Amino acid sequence: MRRRIIIVTAVHAPSAPFLAEAYTSLCAQELPGGWDWHWVIQEDGMSSDVAPQVPADERVTFRQGRAGGPGVARTMALAHADGAYVKVLDADDQLPPGALARDLAALEENPDIGWATSRALDLLPDGSTVGFEGDPANGPIERGAVLAHWKANSYRAQVHPATLFVRRDLLLALGGWMALPASEDTGLLLAMNAVSRGWFSSEVGLRYRKWPGQATSQTAHTDTAERDTRMAVVEARARALGHFPWRYPAGSD
Incomplete structure (x- = not known):
C-alpha cells in the first residue's frame, strides 16, 4: 500500500466556498519523508456550484x-x-498545523491501534475558537469505551468523529459510513471501537466550523423521533459487532 494519506471530503453547494x-x-x-497526501473531494449531488471552488492541484x-x-x-470517495x-476533513473545517503528522505517528507507532481522533475546537463566525472540558487522556482508547461513554452521556461520545484518521482496510471492512441521514x-x-482500540491526541487536531448552513444546525437534525431511531441503529450495530469474535487487527483480544 502506498505511503499516502487520503483526505476524504464530502461537499455540497452551500459549503463549497469554505x-x-x-x-x-x-x-x-508537514509529513515525514516518503509520505504524501491525496485530497478526494466528493460532491453530494451534481450541481455546477462546487467545481469552480475546487483547488487546481494535481493532488x-x-x-x-x-x-x-x-x-x-x-463512502463513494473511497x-x-x-x-x-x-x-x-469536512468541507467547512480546518486542520491545525501538525494534525496529520500526529495522527500518522500514532498509528505507525502502534500497529494494534485501528483509528485515531484528536481534540476539536469550535470555530465561531467571528474567528474565535471554543474548546470543551472532559476530553479523555492522551493515548489509547480501549475497545468498547466509546459506546459506554456515549450511552451514559446522552449520546455524546468523548471523542469527535469529525477528527477521524483510520486505517483504510479497517474502514473498508466496516463498509464505510452508515446509511443514515x-x-x-x-x-x-x-463500530470501529467495537472491534478495535483507538487513540486520542490531546493536541488540537480540528477547527470545527459553526455556521448556520451546516447540516447539524438544521431543524431536521434534532427531530426527536428521527434522532431516537438513528441512535437505536447506531447502538445496535456497535453491540452486534462487539459480540462477534472478529477483531482488528486479526487475533487481538
Whole structure:
C-alpha cells in the first residue's frame, strides 16, 4: 500500500466556498519523508456550484454523484482511496498545523491501534475558537469505551468523529459510513471501537466550523423521533459487532 494519506471530503453547494480555507490548512501540513497526501473531494449531488471552488492541484481529485448525504459521498470517495490511511476533513473545517503528522505517528507507532481522533475546537463566525472540558487522556482508547461513554452521556461520545484518521482496510471492512441521514460518522466511530482500540491526541487536531448552513444546525437534525431511531441503529450495530469474535487487527483480544 502506498505511503499516502487520503483526505476524504464530502461537499455540497452551500459549503463549497469554505474549500479554499480547508485547502490552505491542508497545504500547511508537514509529513515525514516518503509520505504524501491525496485530497478526494466528493460532491453530494451534481450541481455546477462546487467545481469552480475546487483547488487546481494535481493532488486533488474531484468527483460528483447522486445526492445521498455526507456518509454516502464519503463512502463513494473511497473508490479513489489509494493509500494506507484515510483522514476525514469536512468541507467547512480546518486542520491545525501538525494534525496529520500526529495522527500518522500514532498509528505507525502502534500497529494494534485501528483509528485515531484528536481534540476539536469550535470555530465561531467571528474567528474565535471554543474548546470543551472532559476530553479523555492522551493515548489509547480501549475497545468498547466509546459506546459506554456515549450511552451514559446522552449520546455524546468523548471523542469527535469529525477528527477521524483510520486505517483504510479497517474502514473498508466496516463498509464505510452508515446509511443514515445524520450521525453516520458517530455510527462508524462506535463500530470501529467495537472491534478495535483507538487513540486520542490531546493536541488540537480540528477547527470545527459553526455556521448556520451546516447540516447539524438544521431543524431536521434534532427531530426527536428521527434522532431516537438513528441512535437505536447506531447502538445496535456497535453491540452486534462487539459480540462477534472478529477483531482488528486479526487475533487481538
